[in-house]
Structure formats: C-alpha cells, structure tokens
Amino acid sequence: MLQRTLSIVKPDGVSKGLIGEVIRRFEREGLRVVALKMVHLDKEEAKGFYAVHRGKPFFESLTDFMSSGPVVVMVLEGEDAIERTRKIMGATDPRKADPGTLRREFASNIEQNVVHGSDAPETAASEIAYFFNALEIHSH
Ligand code: CMP
Numbered sequence: 001m002l003q004r005t006l007s008i009v010k011p012d013g014v015s016k017g018l019i020g021e022v023i024r025r026f027e028r029e030g031l032r033v034v035a036l037k038m039v040h041l042d043k044e045e046a047k048g049f050y051a052v053h054r055g056k057p058f059f060e061s062l063t064d065f066m067s068s069g070p071v072v073v074m075v076l077e078g079e080d081a082i083e084r085t086r087k088i089m090g091a092t093d094p095r096k097a098d099p100g101t102l103r104r105e106f107a108s109n110i111e112q113n114v115v116h117g118s119d120a121p122e123t124a125a126s127e128i129a130y131f132f133n134a135l136e137i138h139s140h
Helices: 011-015 019-028 043-049 059-066 081-089 102-106 121-131
Strands: 002-009 032-039 071-079 115-117
Touching (some): 002 081, 011 019, 019 071, 019 081, 019 102, 043 059, 043 121, 071 081
Antiparallel strands (some): 002 071, 032 071
16 A cells, blocks of 8 residues: 655754665665655654653653754655554664664664654654645655
C-alpha cells in the first residue's frame, strides 16, 4: 500500500551531523522525500507533538530534549513507508535495535535516539499535518 510517514532527525542527530546520513538511508531503500524542513520546536510545540505520551515518566525530559535544538522534519512516501522507515531506524531503545539500523549505530540512549518515525497510518496522518500543509508536500 502506498503510504506516507513523518520522520524527524532529532536534535542529537542534527548536532552529530547525521541529517544527510538519515536521508541517504531512507532514499537508498527507495523511500521518497516529498516534504522537508528544519524547525526549532519550543517546549509547547514539542508537548503538542508528543501529546500521546503526556503523563508518562519520560514526557518532561523528552519534550525538553526535543525543544533543545533544531530538528529536520520530513514526509517520506512509498510502498509500506511506515514499516520500512521503522525498520531502517531500528527499535526505540538502541540496545534492542538490530545491527545496521540508525539507532543501533548512532543513538546515545532510549531518549536521544537520533530519529523519529510514525508508528501507524493514523499517527502518520496527524503527525504530517502537525508540520506540513497540503501545498508543502510534493509527490514525485
Ligand atoms: P520516538 O519514536 O520519537 O517516540 C517517543 C519518544 O519518546 C521515543 O522515540 C524516545 O525518544 C522517547 N522514549 C520512549 N520511551 C522512553 C523511555 N522509556 N525513556 C525515555 N525516553 C523514551
């Protein structure tokens, strides 16, 4: 099924110089970047993005981290884009991520894990809409 998903190079990924590496790995696997921009979320914007995690023990720390520096947000498009993106990223906890995945190779810990990807079609739709309007997404 042709899908779109939202991915974010998180502040640790940006500061480690991994923007190009992340995009290269997605493109190498045939995913197409159909929208892209750099933004610096403030604390409230980070809380809004991660609203589903409100109340969890890591919520404050996560939203501090996500508002600590610029991030690169992108929409990826392709067959089964959600699952393929998640496979390239690896498990949330880098200690559990498969060898060769972005998080296994580059993440510092379960929070500072370099990259985000939507986990289901519904979350992909709402996460994409959080950052991009229809005129900013370009299928090609
Ligand atoms: P992400 O895929 O962006 O989705 C939610 C984020 O919360 C996750 O990546 C991690 O950055 C963070 N996270 C998830 N679980 C934990 C945890 N147990 N401790 C700290 N941060 C977490």
